[in-house]
Amino acid sequence: MQPFSGLSLLKRGLTGQRGWTAQWRHPEPKSAYDAIIIGGGGHGLGAAYYLASEHRFGSVAVLEKGWIGGGNTGRNTTIIRSNYLFDESAALYDHAVKLWESLSQTLNYNVMFSQRGVLMLAHSVHDVQVSKRHVHANRAAGVDNEWLTPEEAQAFCPPLNIGDIRYPVLGAALQRRGGTARHDAVAWGYARAADALGVDIIENCAVTGILRNADGSVAGVETTRGPISARRVGVAAAGHSSVVMKMAGVELPLESYPLQALVSEPVKPVFPCVVMSNTIHAYISQSDKGELVIGAGTDAYTSYTQRGGLHISSHALEAVCELFPMFRRLRMLRNWGGIVDVTPDRSPIIAKTPVPGLYVNCGWGTGGFKATPGAAHVFAWTIARDEPHPINAPFTLERFRDGNLIDEAAAAAVAH
Amino acid sequence: MLLIDCPYCGERPELEFVYGGQAHIARPAQSAELSAQQWSDYLYRRDNTRGPHAERWRHTHGCGRFFNALRDTTSDHFLATYRLGETPPRAPDESAS
Ligand SMILES: Cc1cc2nc3c(=O)[nH]c(=O)nc-3n(C[C@H](O)[C@H](O)[C@H](O)COP(=O)(O)OP(=O)(O)OC[C@H]3O[C@@H](n4cnc5c(N)ncnc54)[C@H](O)[C@@H]3O)c2cc1C
Ligand SMILES: [Zn+2]
Numbered sequence: 001m002q003p004f005s006g007l008s009l010l011k012r013g014l015t016g017q018r019g020w021t022a023q024w025r026h027p028e029p030k031s032a033y034d035a036i037i038i039g040g041g042g043h044g045l046g047a048a049y050y051l052a053s054e055h056r057f058g059s060v061a062v063l064e065k066g067w068i069g070g071g072n073t074g075r076n077t078t079i080i081r082s083n084y085l086f087d088e089s090a091a092l093y094d095h096a097v098k099l100w101e102s103l104s105q106t107l108n109y110n111v112m113f114s115q116r117g118v119l120m121l122a123h124s125v126h127d128v129q130v131s132k133r134h135v136h137a138n139r140a141a142g143v144d145n146e147w148l149t150p151e152e153a154q155a156f157c158p159p160l161n162i163g164d165i166r167y168p169v170l171g172a173a174l175q176r177r178g179g180t181a182r183h184d185a186v187a188w189g190y191a192r193a194a195d196a197l198g199v200d201i202i203e204n205c206a207v208t209g210i211l212r213n214a215d216g217s218v219a220g221v222e223t224t225r226g227p228i229s230a231r232r233v234g235v236a237a238a239g240h241s242s243v244v245m246k247m248a249g250v251e252l253p254l255e256s257y258p259l260q261a262l263v264s265e266p267v268k269p270v271f272p273c274v275v276m277s278n279t280i281h282a283y284i285s286q287s288d289k290g291e292l293v294i295g296a297g298t299d300a301y302t303s304y305t306q307r308g309g310l311h312i313s314s315h316a317l318e319a320v321c322e323l324f325p326m327f328r329r330l331r332m333l334r335n336w337g338g339i340v341d342v343t344p345d346r347s348p349i350i351a352k353t354p355v356p357g358l359y360v361n362c363g364w365g366t367g368g369f370k371a372t373p374g375a376a377h378v379f380a381w382t383i384a385r386d387e388p389h390p391i392n393a394p395f396t397l398e399r400f401r402d403g404n405l406i407d408e409a410a411a412a413a414v415a416h
Numbered sequence: 417m418l419l420i421d422c423p424y425c426g427e428r429p430e431l432e433f434v435y436g437g438q439a440h441i442a443r444p445a446q447s448a449e450l451s452a453q454q455w456s457d458y459l460y461r462r463d464n465t466r467g468p469h470a471e472r473w474r475h476t477h478g479c480g481r482f483f484n485a486l487r488d489t490t491s492d493h494f495l496a497t498y499r500l501g502e503t504p505p506r507a508p509d510e511s512a513s
Pocket of ligand 2 (some may be wrong): 422
């Protein structure tokens with residue numbers, strides 16, 4: 001691997017940017033690996049990286065049906081925070097935030113993690129009570145989160161309209177350690193670092209079946225590029241988790257919905273932080289390119305179309321224009337959708353499955369980008385040791401049978 | 417926005433409707449005798465079909481009635497809508513994914 005440094009940038013800059021080499025190989029699939037990861041998003045690539053770096057797990061391949069980062073990893077609004085209500089969730093997401101803090105150094109790849117603060121607005125008495133409950137729960141769990149008055153919120157985010165609007169701003173919860181990162185760089189950084197450790201990253205290779213031994217355990221996968229054997233298979237297929245797991249006869253408590261985002265034309269830096277309004281469904285930040293990145297809600301119905309209804313994104317824009325009147329004349333450049341896999345309690349599943357040797361990391365729904373390094377880290381642990389890391393131990397499939405839900409759905413009552 | 421053909425009122429915009437999830441899930445009759453796994457399956461497990469999907473809708477801001485629909489979740493195209501109690505029409509190509 002060609003290491004990146006200030007010196008290498010300077011040298012290439014002075015020599016016409018010649019001499020850069022491909023950042024990862026494009027190998028043909030081998031006939032067998034020790035472990036296969038299905039899905040080349042941040043979670044799958046990250047898991048492969050930690051399998052190779054932390055667990056030295058023999059030969060590892062990532063199989064991606066399209067191009068790496070082409071799923072939700074490359075489609076999300078990149079909001080990172082860890083101020084979830086329940087201790088189990090706060091521990092999982094905060095594990096990720098801690099890894100984010102050093103990820104660029106770990107991968108020798110600038111993922112542009114920016115802790116610019118995430119402001120979550122409250123618009124009703126109910127919102128205020130719920131937000132304050134989160135603030136107290138987080139502080140008890142050792143996760144930073146603080147309550148701001150409307151004036152303090154506006155001082156932190158000057159474009160915010162705290163005047164007399166349809167859903168007035170009654171206050172906000174602020175997590176200063178929250179922020180954003182560059183989504184593509186996360187996929188590429190993990191891919192490059194994993195490849196350097198010998199992981200085969202195989203694009204345009206869709207898994208079409210899961211092969212089993214006579215005793216029921218995993219024997220490998222069937223793909224559009226032929227069968228590949230493996231003793232362990234980890235599934236990180238986001239919106240398509242139900243489809244992939246059905247290949248092994250495992251039924252999941254998931255429903256897949258389209259979720260949309262859009263970006264505006266680029267403008268000079270005007271927006272200092274991330275603002276989320278769960279109640280009126282709009283999420284906004286400004287990328288380093290200058291585009292406003294805006295997240296909308298999910299469609300009402302399940303779908304695999306990777307697009308969403310126009311009324312859903314217009315609704316988000318109406319909310320943004322009311323909260324930030326200065327954006328009313330901005331034009332939108334692009335909008336798109338991704339398919340998110342939602343669990344009944346809005347918490348993920350990172351676990352062993354009833355099939356020996358088959359592991360699943362799914363159910364991240366509308367909010368798994370923030371968890372990428374943490375989820376990948378504990379998923380790799382689970383695959384390598386055939387037992388969960390203490391942090392993901394509560395996030396089992398069996399919790400839906402045993403009644404141990406981690407009910408962030410009831411806690412937030414909205415997408416997150 | 418989708419145009420949905422209510423079997424009672426005809427085509428109306430999606431905004432008049434509320435989605436009700438996977439159709440034809442019967443509440444178990446002998447609920448006291450169910451195992452935890454059976455309860456969990458009834459409550460939480462869903463087919464999450466990629467392809468023709470039988471699902472419930474309610475024309476909330478219209479006639480107010482429930483009905484079922486067969487929709488291809490790879491295109492959002494409605495293959496059919498039908499009244500409660502009717503058996504789902506067969507999808508044109510069941511093997512389509
Ligand atoms: C519009 C939008 C906004 C979002 N905003 C946020 C946000 O602000 N903050 C946040 O934390 N989260 C957000 N999310 C959620 C977040 O994007 C996801 O939870 C996260 O990126 C999931 O990562 P992943 O690696 O598991 O999935 P993906 O990146 O989707 O990777 C899964 C991969 O599996 C591949 N695959 C599927 N089936 C097969 C098969 N049969 N064979 C081989 N490969 C297969 C897919 O092609 C895909 O590349 C948002 C999502 C969307 C859609
Ligand atoms: Zn009607």
